[in-house]
Amino acid sequence: MSGRRLRAVVCGTTFGQFYLAALAGLGDEFELAGVLAKGSARSVECARRFGVPLFTDPDQLPDDIDVACVVVRSGVMGGTGTELALRLLRRGIHVVQEQPVHHEDLVVCLREARRHGVRYRLGDLYVRLPAVRRFVAAARTLLAKQSAVYVDAVCSMQVAFPLVHLLGDALAGTVRPWRITAASGAADAPFALLNGVIGGVPLTVRVQNQVDPADPDNHIHLLHRVTIGTDSGSLTLSDTHGPVLWSPRLHIPDAVKNRFDFAAVESAHLGEPSTVLLGPAQPPSYRHILGELWPQAIGRDLVALRAGILGEPGAERPDQYHLTLCRMWQDVTSELGYPALRQGEEHQVFPVTELMAAVTGIEDEPAVQRPATSSEVSDGVVACAAAAAESHGAAVTARHSRTFVARLDEAVLSSMLLTLQRHGLLDDPGRGHTAEEILTTAGVAPQHHRLIARWLDVLVERRLISQEGCLFRGTQPVRTAAVERSWDLAAEAWTGRLGSAEFIDYLRLNAERLPELMRGEQQAALLLFPEGRTATADAVYRDTVTARYLNAAVGAAVRRLTPGASEGRTLRVLEVGAGTGATTEAVVRALGDQPCGQAPGIDYLFTDVSNFFVVPARERFAEYPWMRFGVLDIDRDLAKQGFRPGSLDVVIAAGVLNAARDTDATVCRLVDLLAPGGRLLITEPTREHLEITASQAFMMTPPEDARQQSGTTFLNQDQWLGVLSKAGLEDVRILPGEDHPLAPLGQRLFVARGPVC
Incomplete structure (x- = not known):
C-alpha cells in the first residue's frame, strides 16, 4: 500500500450498504469513519453493524473526513x-456520487470540485464487474482488428446509464456520433424499442420501461444483455454477471456445399465450437453477486478515486467521458418517456431442478456413436468439475488469497513463538537452547515432540529465530498485543470474503490454547467438536471458499461419471474419511437430490474410521436409498475389512489422506479397489498450512512416508503427483490451476484414472 488510509463516510443506507461493505473490505486503503443518513431504524442499524457513528447532518461530520460516498438519489x-455532494465538495471533501446524474449537475459538481481542489467522480459498479470487464476486454481486442456491424442491447430502465457506460467502454470510448430514436410498438409490451447509432455503428436497444412504484428496485426481467456483431461473429454478454460468449459466424464453404467434404482445408473452421465461453461457464449466485461482487466492484471505483486523490501514476480522470455518457443517457431516457406503472408485482420462484430434469438426457446424447476415449472422459469430467466449482471462487481475487495467507501465517508464527517464550525460551538472542531443552522446559508431551520440532524448523525458516549448530536462539520478545493485532488482520482478510468468522475464531482459540495442546492437557478434537457438536467442523470443512470450491468440483465429477438410466449399469462409489459429510452433501446436490427410491444410477458407500460420523450420517442421508454406510480404516488392510479388489468405479478421499500413516501405501490400497479405468478423486492441502500445525496437527497420526524425512505436515503438489504415479494412476488432472485466484490458498483436487487393464 502506498500513501495513507483515507477516512471515508457513506451517505445513504439503502444502496449505501454496498458501499459500506466495500469500504469494510478495503482496510488497507480506507478507514470507515461514519454514516450520514436521516436517522431511520435502518441507518441506526447500519452504523451499529459497522461500528461507526451515525451523523444526521453534514455539519456534524468531523474535519478530518477525506472522502464521502454520496449514495442518495x-x-x-x-x-x-x-445538493449533498455540492455541500461536501465545498467543505473540501472528495466525493464519489452514485450514478445517474444529470449532465448539467455533473458540470456544476466538477466545477465546484476544481474550485476547492478536490476530486469528484461518478460511481458505477457495473462496469467494474468481472463479466463486464471480460466482455469489454474481448470487445476491444475484437474491434481493434475489425469493425462492428451492429450493436444489440437489452436492459431495464433502472440500469440504463450503466448500459451506456458499458457500451462506451466496450467501444473504447468511441460513442460519437450517436443518435437515439424511439420506435413504435405495442403500448403494453414489457420492452420499449429504440433504434439509432453509437460510434457510427447501427444500434438497437430494448428497455423494460416498467416500474412498480411500491418496489422500484425489483421485478426487472434482466439487468443487461449486449451483443456486438462483426463479420467474423458475435460477442455476447449474456447477463451483467456472465457468461461471455463468442459465436463465430456460420460460413459453409464450397467443399461442404458441393462435396460434403468436411476434411478439406477450407472446412477447417467448421471444427470450432459454434459458441465458446470466454471465462467461467457457471455464473455466480445472487448471494455472491450482492454480498461479494458488488462491494468488490464498488471497491475498485473507490481505489481508483484514491489513486487520483494521492496523485498516483496513471490515475483515472474520466470527467469529459462521463459528461458524454450523461448526455447519451439523457437522450435514451428522453426517448423512452415515463415508465409504465405496474402495481402489485409479486416475486415468484421456479425451481431450476425442474428445468434440469427436463433436459436431462438431451444434453448428454452423443453426437457420434462411438465410445469416448479415456482422455476424452477425463476432459469432460474435469471440465464439468471446473464449471461447477467456479462460482464458489468467483468473488475472490488472487490478491485476497495471498493477503490472507500472509496475514494468517504471521498470526500463527507469532502465536507459536509467544507460546514458547512464555516458558522463558527464545526471548534472548544471547542465550541458546537445544531442541531437547525446549521440549523439556515447555513440558511438551512425548506424542507432540515431532510437531514442536517442526515449529522450530519453521520459525528458523521464517527468520523469527536463528539456529547455530544444535542451538536455537530467539531474536526479540513477542508482545501479546502484537499477536492479537495479527489475528485481527487475518480475520479482516478472511471474514465475509473467504469464509465465515467461525473458522478464524476456531484457529484463534487453538492459538490461545497452544500451551495446553502441546502439553497434552487439551484435546484438539474437543476444540474442533466442542461438546460433540459439528458447527465448528462445518466452518472448517464445509463453509470455507476452498471447501465449497473443491466439494462442488467433486460432486460435479461424480455426476458426470454417473451413467444415465438407459445405460443399465451402476456407478460404484466409495467415500473414505467422509467425516461431517461436507463432500457427500455436494455429491447429493450434484445428483439432483433424488430421494425416495429414485436411484440415480449410483451405489454410494459412506465410510469413516469410527461410528462417530457414520451414525449421524445414516440418519442425515436416510432418504437416499442408493447410499450405504460403514466403518473403514485407511491405515489397515482393506481386504480384511471386506473390500474386494477391482470392485469400485470411483473412490473419493476428501481431505483424509494427510491423516494416513503412510500415504503411498494407503493410495496403493485404494487403487487396488478400482475397476479398470476407475477414478480416484482426492482433495488435499498442497503446501505447509501453518495454521494446521497449530491446531489439527495435534490429533493427526505421525507419518511414516516422505513427510517423515522432510519434517513437513503435508505433501506438496509434486510429491502428490509422485505418489499417484507410483500407485499406477494415470491421466492426473488438477483443480484449481496455478493461475487461479484460489491457488495461493494451497488446496487442490486431483482427478486420477486407474490403469485401464
Whole structure:
C-alpha cells in the first residue's frame, strides 16, 4: 500500500450498504469513519453493524473526513444527492456520487470540485464487474482488428446509464456520433424499442420501461444483455454477471456445399465450437453477486478515486467521458418517456431442478456413436468439475488469497513463538537452547515432540529465530498485543470474503490454547467438536471458499461419471474419511437430490474410521436409498475389512489422506479397489498450512512416508503427483490451476484414472 488510509463516510443506507461493505473490505486503503443518513431504524442499524457513528447532518461530520460516498438519489431522479455532494465538495471533501446524474449537475459538481481542489467522480459498479470487464476486454481486442456491424442491447430502465457506460467502454470510448430514436410498438409490451447509432455503428436497444412504484428496485426481467456483431461473429454478454460468449459466424464453404467434404482445408473452421465461453461457464449466485461482487466492484471505483486523490501514476480522470455518457443517457431516457406503472408485482420462484430434469438426457446424447476415449472422459469430467466449482471462487481475487495467507501465517508464527517464550525460551538472542531443552522446559508431551520440532524448523525458516549448530536462539520478545493485532488482520482478510468468522475464531482459540495442546492437557478434537457438536467442523470443512470450491468440483465429477438410466449399469462409489459429510452433501446436490427410491444410477458407500460420523450420517442421508454406510480404516488392510479388489468405479478421499500413516501405501490400497479405468478423486492441502500445525496437527497420526524425512505436515503438489504415479494412476488432472485466484490458498483436487487393464 502506498500513501495513507483515507477516512471515508457513506451517505445513504439503502444502496449505501454496498458501499459500506466495500469500504469494510478495503482496510488497507480506507478507514470507515461514519454514516450520514436521516436517522431511520435502518441507518441506526447500519452504523451499529459497522461500528461507526451515525451523523444526521453534514455539519456534524468531523474535519478530518477525506472522502464521502454520496449514495442518495441525484436531482434528476428526484432526490437530494447532488445538493449533498455540492455541500461536501465545498467543505473540501472528495466525493464519489452514485450514478445517474444529470449532465448539467455533473458540470456544476466538477466545477465546484476544481474550485476547492478536490476530486469528484461518478460511481458505477457495473462496469467494474468481472463479466463486464471480460466482455469489454474481448470487445476491444475484437474491434481493434475489425469493425462492428451492429450493436444489440437489452436492459431495464433502472440500469440504463450503466448500459451506456458499458457500451462506451466496450467501444473504447468511441460513442460519437450517436443518435437515439424511439420506435413504435405495442403500448403494453414489457420492452420499449429504440433504434439509432453509437460510434457510427447501427444500434438497437430494448428497455423494460416498467416500474412498480411500491418496489422500484425489483421485478426487472434482466439487468443487461449486449451483443456486438462483426463479420467474423458475435460477442455476447449474456447477463451483467456472465457468461461471455463468442459465436463465430456460420460460413459453409464450397467443399461442404458441393462435396460434403468436411476434411478439406477450407472446412477447417467448421471444427470450432459454434459458441465458446470466454471465462467461467457457471455464473455466480445472487448471494455472491450482492454480498461479494458488488462491494468488490464498488471497491475498485473507490481505489481508483484514491489513486487520483494521492496523485498516483496513471490515475483515472474520466470527467469529459462521463459528461458524454450523461448526455447519451439523457437522450435514451428522453426517448423512452415515463415508465409504465405496474402495481402489485409479486416475486415468484421456479425451481431450476425442474428445468434440469427436463433436459436431462438431451444434453448428454452423443453426437457420434462411438465410445469416448479415456482422455476424452477425463476432459469432460474435469471440465464439468471446473464449471461447477467456479462460482464458489468467483468473488475472490488472487490478491485476497495471498493477503490472507500472509496475514494468517504471521498470526500463527507469532502465536507459536509467544507460546514458547512464555516458558522463558527464545526471548534472548544471547542465550541458546537445544531442541531437547525446549521440549523439556515447555513440558511438551512425548506424542507432540515431532510437531514442536517442526515449529522450530519453521520459525528458523521464517527468520523469527536463528539456529547455530544444535542451538536455537530467539531474536526479540513477542508482545501479546502484537499477536492479537495479527489475528485481527487475518480475520479482516478472511471474514465475509473467504469464509465465515467461525473458522478464524476456531484457529484463534487453538492459538490461545497452544500451551495446553502441546502439553497434552487439551484435546484438539474437543476444540474442533466442542461438546460433540459439528458447527465448528462445518466452518472448517464445509463453509470455507476452498471447501465449497473443491466439494462442488467433486460432486460435479461424480455426476458426470454417473451413467444415465438407459445405460443399465451402476456407478460404484466409495467415500473414505467422509467425516461431517461436507463432500457427500455436494455429491447429493450434484445428483439432483433424488430421494425416495429414485436411484440415480449410483451405489454410494459412506465410510469413516469410527461410528462417530457414520451414525449421524445414516440418519442425515436416510432418504437416499442408493447410499450405504460403514466403518473403514485407511491405515489397515482393506481386504480384511471386506473390500474386494477391482470392485469400485470411483473412490473419493476428501481431505483424509494427510491423516494416513503412510500415504503411498494407503493410495496403493485404494487403487487396488478400482475397476479398470476407475477414478480416484482426492482433495488435499498442497503446501505447509501453518495454521494446521497449530491446531489439527495435534490429533493427526505421525507419518511414516516422505513427510517423515522432510519434517513437513503435508505433501506438496509434486510429491502428490509422485505418489499417484507410483500407485499406477494415470491421466492426473488438477483443480484449481496455478493461475487461479484460489491457488495461493494451497488446496487442490486431483482427478486420477486407474490403469485401464
